[in-house]
Amino acid sequence: MTNHQKRLSAPNSWPVERKTEKFTVKADDGPHGDAGVPLVVLLRDVLGYADSKKEVRYALESGNVRINGDEIRDYRRPVGMFDILEFSEREEYYRVFPDEGGRLALTGIDADAAGSKLGKIVGKRQVAGGETQINLHDGQNVLVEDASDYSGDDSLVVDNETDEIVAHFPYVEGALVTAVSGQHAGDIGEVESIEVTPGSGDNRVVVEGVAGSDAFETIEEYVVVIDENFVEGGLEDESADEEVDDDE
Structure with a gap:
């Protein structure tokens, strides 16, 4: 390979x-x-x-x-x-x-912010012992005794050392989200409405733009709930355009 x-x-x-x-x-x-x-x-x-x-x-x-x-x-x-x-x-x-x-x-x-990580809930299931395993977008799993407050497409902030949930951002109207894929990737806004599509079609979400972003509409899969702490600061990619030799 x-x-x-x-x-x-x-x-x-x-x-x-x-x-x-x-x-x-x-x-x-x-x-x-x-x-x-x-x-x-x-x-x-x-x-x-x-x-x-x-x-x-x-x-x-x-x-x-x-x-x-x-x-x-x-x-x-x-x-x-x-x-x-x-x-x-x-x-x-x-x-x-x-x-x-x-x-x-x-x-x-x-x-302080580096001590925990955001994850989008992509699934949950019962495991032996009566606990519920919550599955996040990057493959990480978190065990909780009561999962009734957590729904698919919510976001969790998980402590890197203890795997404990330190914050929960529900996916609801008014939530701050960022698009992570599609033509609006990188745009940030607040959920204006969630349109449930009958059958197997993708649910749609209408987002009111903030922080200089225009309003947009995309599919539910492409958005992640965040809070304002996740959009402060930034680092320009100044060297990605330089030539590099991958055989070195």
Whole structure:
């Protein structure tokens, strides 16, 4: 199996330049499915903390890079929407957030915010012992005794150390949401109405724009409930357009 991914066929969410080189690194198996960006792309192409894959691998051996609180040494580890990237030596913390067009970008946050991660509920089921397992968008599972307050498409903030739920954002009219896919990816607004489609069709949601975004309509699957703390700050991708050699 090849460890390379053609740039032209990489997911639209990947922050890589498409035409400078033919290949980039292929993400390993893990969270976020095919949409997960290899860690090496963020460290080298976006942040510019290394000039080559070799330098990234050396940097990871120091043990100072964490994702969602876990020490990471695999340069191909997939990173995706709402993951928390931590550089302990630098005391730098970033949240992966969808930018305009759905491309993943890094938003600078403080150390307190880096202690927990947002997840969208995509399912829940009863497990042995009477508890309910809540399934989040990135594959993380959270166990709760009473799941009656939690519904599909709600968002949870989960502590990275304890896996405890520290905040719950219901998917209801008036909720603040961001579109993470489709032609409105990166837009932010408040839910004006939710239109339930009979049968197997996708439910629609009408969103009133805020923070400079226009009003838009999209399918329910494409929106995630957030709060104002998830849209403060930002980091420009200044190096994604530079040429890099993935054979280094």
